[in-house]
Amino acid sequence: MKSEHESLELIRRYIDGNASEADRQALQEQLRHDAATRRLFARYANIDATLGSGSIALRVSAHPTSRSTYWYSWRPLTAAAAGIVFGMFCTSVVFGFVVQRHGVKKTPLAVLQPSFEDAQMPLAKGFPPASSLWTGDAAKVVPAENGIMPKDGHHMLRLETAADGAPVLFPRLYQVIALPPSKTELREIEVSASFASADPSSSPHYSIRAYAVTQAPEQLGPEWFRHREEAIASAATGVDGPAGSTSWQTFGVRIQVPSKARSLVVFFGVRNQAKSQAKQPHYLDAVQVSLVESPRIP
Amino acid sequence: MTPAENAKHDQFLRLYVSQEESLLGFVRTLVPSREDAREVMQEVAVVLWQRLGDLDDLANFRPWAFGVARFKAMAWLRDRSRDRLVFDEDVLALLADEVAEHVDTYQAERRALESCVKKLNPAQRKLLDAAYAPGARIDALAAEAGRSPMSFYKALHRIRLALMNCTQRLLAQEGLS
Numbered sequence: 169m170k171s172e173h174e175s176l177e178l179i180r181r182y183i184d185g186n187a188s189e190a191d192r193q194a195l196q197e198q199l200r201h202d203a204a205t206r207r208l209f210a211r212y213a214n215i216d217a218t219l220g221s222g223s224i225a226l227r228v229s230a231h232p233t234s235r236s237t238y239w240y241s242w243r244p245l246t247a248a249a250a251g252i253v254f255g256m257f258c259t260s261v262v263f264g265f266v267v268q269r270h271g272v273k274k275t276p277l278a279v280l281q282p283s284f285e286d287a288q289m290p291l292a293k294g295f296p297p298a299s300s301l302w303t304g305d306a307a308k309v310v311p312a313e314n315g316i317m318p319k320d321g322h323h324m325l326r327l328e329t330a331a332d333g334a335p336v337l338f339p340r341l342y343q344v345i346a347l348p349p350s351k352t353e354l355r356e357i358e359v360s361a362s363f364a365s366a367d368p369s370s371s372p373h374y375s376i377r378a379y380a381v382t383q384a385p386e387q388l389g390p391e392w393f394r395h396r397e398e399a400i401a402s403a404a405t406g407v408d409g410p411a412g413s414t415s416w417q418t419f420g421v422r423i424q425v426p427s428k429a430r431s432l433v434v435f436f437g438v439r440n441q442a443k444s445q446a447k448q449p450h451y452l453d454a455v456q457v458s459l460v461e462s463p464r465i466p
Numbered sequence: 467m468t469p470a471e472n473a474k475h476d477q478f479l480r481l482y483v484s485q486e487e488s489l490l491g492f493v494r495t496l497v498p499s500r501e502d503a504r505e506v507m508q509e510v511a512v513v514l515w516q517r518l519g520d521l522d523d524l525a526n527f528r529p530w531a532f533g534v535a536r537f538k539a540m541a542w543l544r545d546r547s548r549d550r551l552v553f554d555e556d557v558l559a560l561l562a563d564e565v566a567e568h569v570d571t572y573q574a575e576r577r578a579l580e581s582c583v584k585k586l587n588p589a590q591r592k593l594l595d596a597a598y599a600p601g602a603r604i605d606a607l608a609a610e611a612g613r614s615p616m617s618f619y620k621a622l623h624r625i626r627l628a629l630m631n632c633t634q635r636l637l638a639q640e641g642l643s
Contacts, residue, residue: 176627182498200560206561209561211630214494219583220598224579227591227595
């Protein structure tokens with residue numbers, strides 16, 4: 169019989185996804201024959217689930233800003249660039265224009281429906297089966313509603329808090345972006361978006377994540393998100409929705425992408441920190457994904 | 467929605483929210499990762515909503531919901547057992563029984579956890595916050611902190627153990643341990 173310390177280490181490896189097949193078998197035998205180990209395992213999983221559920225405030229300060237967060241005062245590029253949106257593919261794919269600010273050159277990458285202006289935009293469930301497709305939990309393109317005006321253009325994406333009447337616990341959206349070939353070993357890509365909530369009492373926490381992967385978009389299956397640790401680079405940031413306010417929160421994250429990366433998976437999510445389910449939906453708008461080139465130091 | 471549909475929706479939400487965390491902890495015990503648990507929970511919520519009318523007595527919502535969650539988790543695991551490190555069904559059944567038979571104790575432990583998290587120092591809370599953010603990657607967090615992934619996992623483990631000790635002390639004080 170293993171000591172409790174050894175059992176806990178096996179449990180940790182399993183819960184953290186670090187267990188080998190031998191670990192799994194060893195733990196399974198203990199669980200099969202020892203009620204105390206089952207209790208220990210269930211307690212450890214319970215603690216892990218609760219910490220990950222967002223129901224307990226983990227941070228010390230109510231409104232910290234992640235140090236990898238970049239706040240923007242400028243308007244989203246898409247509206248300003250209306251005249252240079254290429255009409256190819258008859259979609260809202262935006263690419264090819266360049267914005268320079270303080271010497272930093274930003275070249276937007278192709279993002280399907282960055283400001284959700286097509287009310288008929290399809291939204292598949294789960295993880296994207298191909299590039300340039302929004303997928304995730306229940307969502308719908310809507311005009312202004314619930315006191316929320318679109319951040320950019322005339323429409324925005326409503327992230328439903330319920331689907332078929334059942335709660336959606338953590339609304340999330342994905343898109344896989346095919347990366348163009350790169351001549352440089354490392355390039356910087358910036359992902360930004362605006363979030364708002366019609367129910368600020370739910371204390372929403374908004375997050376943006378980006379993962380650089382070596383596979384082409386069509387090689388990423390629905391199981392990919394579970395294997396995201398295999399991404400060659402990642403970056404994440406998040407902000408809390410301001411208490412009692414429905415105003416838009418615009419923020420972004422930058423990721424250093426190695427040249428061998430062929431796809432960028434971008435993830436947008438909302439977690440309610442209040443213990444109750446959000447009664448009103450959250451909104452996403454003005455998504456931007458740009459290559460960032462800083463001026464060379466002479 | 468009609469007033470009747472609204473009433474049904476509100477009733478469901480009340481019942482569901484009251485059991486949501488217990489169900490999540492239960493499902494988490496059965497599936498390999500938090501992400502897996504979240505996926506199963508979405509499916510559980512849909513089934514509970516669709517079949518709420520089948521429930522004769524709403525007082526039985528909790529055991530019924532646990533039964534649905536157990537069924538959905540097992541089905542989910544069967545679909546993925548070929549390529550995942552999952553336990554055999556007899557062991558999963560024993561784990562499911564353990565949680566289902568002590569629902570109130572695990573619920574009390576979750577309540578105690580909130581107090582215990584507040585007792586952690588700021589560095590520990592910062593580490594927890596980073597590790598438990600949606601989609602967080604431990605290897606990236608470790609690199610950012612200048613540590614190896616294993617040392618990050620170990621630090622996380624020590625915090626969880628401290629929290630378990632703390633919750634156990636609080637439950638013992640309430641006579642629930």
